[in-house]
Amino acid sequence: MEGPHTYMNQQNPVGPPRGFRDILPTEARELGVIEQTLAEVFADSGFTPLHPPLLEFGAVDSAKPRRIQFLDSDGNLVALRPDLTTSVARLVAGRYRDMNGVLRLSYIAPVFREEPPMSGVAREVLQAGVELIGGDGALADAEILALLAESLERCGLSVRESTVQVGSIRLASGLFGILADAARGEILRALREGDIAGALSRAREAGMPADHLERAARALAGGDGVEAEADLCRVIDLARERWPGKDKRWGVPNLGLVPALPYYTGVVFEAIHADVGVVASGGRYDLLIGAFGEPRPAIGFAIDVLQLHRALFAGAWQPRSQRPLLLLRASPDERATMRCAATIRGGGMAVALGDVVERAGRSVIHAEVVDERFVKLDDGPVAEAATLGRDFVP
């Protein structure tokens, strides 16, 4: 017989590997509400869910891999998918090779990223997102940007002015347009790493004139008084038409937004919350699908569902309340007990026989079986089983 101490040793650790965690019923219920809302919002704009596989082929990088990867028993290097956009791009380039029209795909699924130990960062991230493939131009950009705002709003996160930042890789790169391609590549790499100071000093070294440098510095610093590019404002203005006439300004142009992911080519955006940081990010990636086949214009976003959950919680959010659960104590007549429970369920009320300790925040009502047709509520009268569902509407 194994004692409890055996669970503490290395072979049988009690917790999951670092960066992974158990999601217990209370949180799972809350996440379920968020996921259901997002699935509805995506479907309302014509996006249809798909499920890429958990494993993709890995790659040998010169840099430290951000993927969790290992050899399978065939000897192939495989990786837990580090993001879904790349999986969708691969899938579209292969399976939809001969369908040139527009695809609207959505997903709610976990992704996995290697993180250094003791950095307090999760290695499993739950993403909900959409990819619009074949859509091009300002209207497609605006539709996806508006859909991100709507997704957050419908989940209960108020989208204030600074919450959604909108940038453009094309325009940010254009700030350094007078430099040679090689220098511009290095500058973009620095910007992806968040090194604005380094990018500007590289531009100075490459011989960028002072007035251009000054303009680039101001544009990258963003903030008030910076005149945003007309193309970017057009996308934001169009996206705001989702709530026409409303004074609500929720998109801010910001050319300094250059995400770390290298595949973006056009408009990029990020939803940021004051307490939890980045909640969602996305953008246009017109060349990524080309890495797997024929290039196709594409734009999408992914919401970090756990971050969204934390952001909602910071605002004292409560999930939609659930129907209460009737905990039914059996009578000595077990046959009558089964029939009674079935009758109650038939009347629209949730029933569990006996007790349950993990209630995940769900309210419960206690009652005892009287006979097939009647129960005695613990804090109330004898009630008819068939009509209980009507009496306890949430």
Next chain:
Amino acid sequence: MNDALSALRAIGLDVSGITPGGRRLVVDGGAVEFVLARPSDIATYVERGAADLGIVGKDVLLESEARVVELVDLGFGACRFVVAAPRGAMQRSLDEYRHLGTLEVATKYPNVAERHFRARDIAVEIVKVAGSAEVAPLVGLADWIVDLVATGSTLRANGLAVVEEIASSTARLVANPASFQLRRQEIGPVVERLAAWAAPR
């Protein structure tokens, strides 16, 4: 630390409550709150949003790879990451590299060292030490070292010479990416004034 304090003083922040080496590590500065921390912790504080802004050396950012926004090169605290080897032992090291196929490199900065040698396609074994890497070749712990030097006098005193410079470093003003966007109203003026302060240097 003193350079950082004079920069903050120069842009009009009240740093009178900060005493270097003192026990108070969270200090009220009027419109801002100062947090005093070890350099490598500053990157962590800012990355995780415990502080909105930080002043920290590029050397720390290179080693920690913290995800922060680097806003201003403040210019002070200049130093360099270098590869150093015992003076006159270069030929012996290269012979040994040809013979054994690898070199041992002692360093306090394993990430910087590993990235550098991988980029140069030189096979090395990194030996992480917590302090005084410069003694490693003397005592036979490693062939070479990767270290941070300001003047190079410590290297000379230990009979070491610079083989190659990896990167130069100065103090940077860094921001938490989310704070930089969301608290731009408050952060913006500090960044602008520090940039103006650093520009002529």
